[in-house]
Every structure is written in structure tokens, then in C-alpha cells.
Amino acid sequence: MLPDLVSIFDKRTSLSKTHKFNLFNKNNQNNILFIKRDDLIHPDVSGNKWRKLKWNLVSAMNHNCKLINTYGGAYSNHLLAVASIGNKLGLKTRGNVRGDELTMDSNPNLRKCSDLNMELIFHSRKKYNELKYFDGIDSSDAQIWNIPEGGANREGVKGCSEIMRETENDYDYVILAQGTTTTSLGISSSLHQKTKLIVVPVLRGFDAIKEMEALAIQCEVPFDKNRVEVLNDFHFGGYAKTDNKLDIFVNNFNEKSNFCIEPIYTGKVMYALDEFIKINDLRNQRILFIHTGGLSKY
Secondary structure, three states: OHHHHHHHHHHHHOOOOEEEOOOOOHHHHOOEEEEEEHHHOOOOOOHHHHHHHHHHHHHHHHOOOOEEEEEEOOOOHHHHHHHHHHHHHOOEEEEEEEOOOOOOOOOHHHHHHHHOOEEEEEEOHHHHHHHOOOOEEOOOOOOEEEEOHHHOOHHHHHHHOOOHHHOOOOOOEEEEEEOOOHHHHHHHOOOOOOOEEEEEEOOOOOOHHHHHHHHHHHHOOOOOHHHEEEOOOOOOOOOOOOOHHHHHHHHHHHHHOOOOOOOOOHHHHHHHHHHHHHHOOOOOOEEEEEEOOOOOOO
């Protein structure tokens, strides 16, 4: 059963291609831009979510677990990803949602999770914050596999470490959005030694290096903070926040490009990349943008 499960995941990740792209003709300034298209992996499961779930589900099945228990907010792509994959594989799923004022009908995301047979439990924010780090086999029931909020565990990092192995992995810079740091830590652990990682936190007041260091210790993976540059000023007010300037940028980009970005994650990264190129001498530099997917409506 396990080889079949790995094959299911790898078949979809093979859809993620790497190619050159234009950022409003910035390529003409002697830098070369590339994109890794993890947005193509699955229509319901954002690219990096697919990566994070691969080894979590392999581990769950390896331990004969029957229920996947996880955590997320009202608009969590992670919850939707778990619900979608669980429904496909015939696994029971449970989503613990932040906000006891919510119901399954509070928004289309939660309704879709419910329609995919995910059991939803709504918690106060205090209770949720106590639960969201539960990881691995449940201490009260060996048939339950816990995945922490955002897939932030060793299995999630392992899945994300495979991204760079599917590329030439000879870039000067790799840039991506950052939420839980799982994807960025996985990429960091597998980068070519010459490559610098640029992360763009989408959360306001987020200490990227501190969070990456903590997750690296938890997951027992190497991390060199000197190879990471944090662009802190492109959260546009915080998670899921935007403004007219960002909205115009995203719309203009989508009109000119053969792939789309959105204002929650990838739009903020692309905006940051545009600014980074303007203020730095990047002649003859190879820059890879990791498209981690995004909101399904985009």
C-alpha cells in the first residue's frame, strides 16, 4: 500500500515544472528569472500543502492510523488539503478550527471541507493555541495521526526538501512566501551551497529566523541563518491583508503573465521580488521563485 501512496504523490508533483518567466521585463536587466510551478500539482491542494502531507500520510499509514487530525483557521488551505486528500484515499479526517464562533457554513472553505467528509470541531482561540502543535501518533489513541497547524513537522519539512531536487539547483537566489516556515526550512536544507534563500513572511510581526531555528531543532535538520535573507516589509498588514497598491500589482501581473498569483502569498512575494530587483545589482544572477500555490478562487 505504501509504494502506491508514494506513487500517487509523486505522480502529481511531476506536474510541477521549472521555466523562465518575465517580471514586467526585468529580465532585460541582465538577471534571469525562473519559476517552480508547484501551483500545478493539484486543483484543490496548494503545492506546498501537497508536499507537506506526503510523508505525514505515509507515516500515518505505516503506523496503521485510521484518522488524520489537524488544525487550521477559518480560511486554511491546509485544512482543505487534508480534507481533499483524505477523501480521495478513504481516510477519516478531523479539522480543529480556530474560532468557536464559527460553523461549517461560515465560509466556502469550511463548507468544502465538510463536503469532503472532514469532521470539523471549533475551538476558542485559547484552546486552539494549546492544541495546534500536536504531532504524530496521538497519546490517547494510536489510530490517530496528528499533523500540526500548517503541516509544520519533520514529515512536512522532508516533503518540502524534495522541491529543489526537481530543479537544476544552481541558482543564486531562491525566493518564496513564508507562513509556518516549513516550506522554507525544507528548501533551505537542500539548497546548493552557493544559493541564498529569500523569505517573505506574510504574517505581521513574524520573526522568521527565530521560527526557522526552532523548527529546525524540533525536526533535527540543519539550518544556517547566514544563508537566509528576510524581506519583512511586504506583509501588507498581515495574513490575508492587502491594499490597493498590492491589488493593482497582482491584477497587472496576471494580465501580462502566463501564470497567476494571488494577494495572500504569491502576490506579496512577487511584489517583494520586484522591489528587490530594483534596489540591488543582480546582473547575471539566476533567481528562482517558488510558486507554492494559493487560494482556490485564483
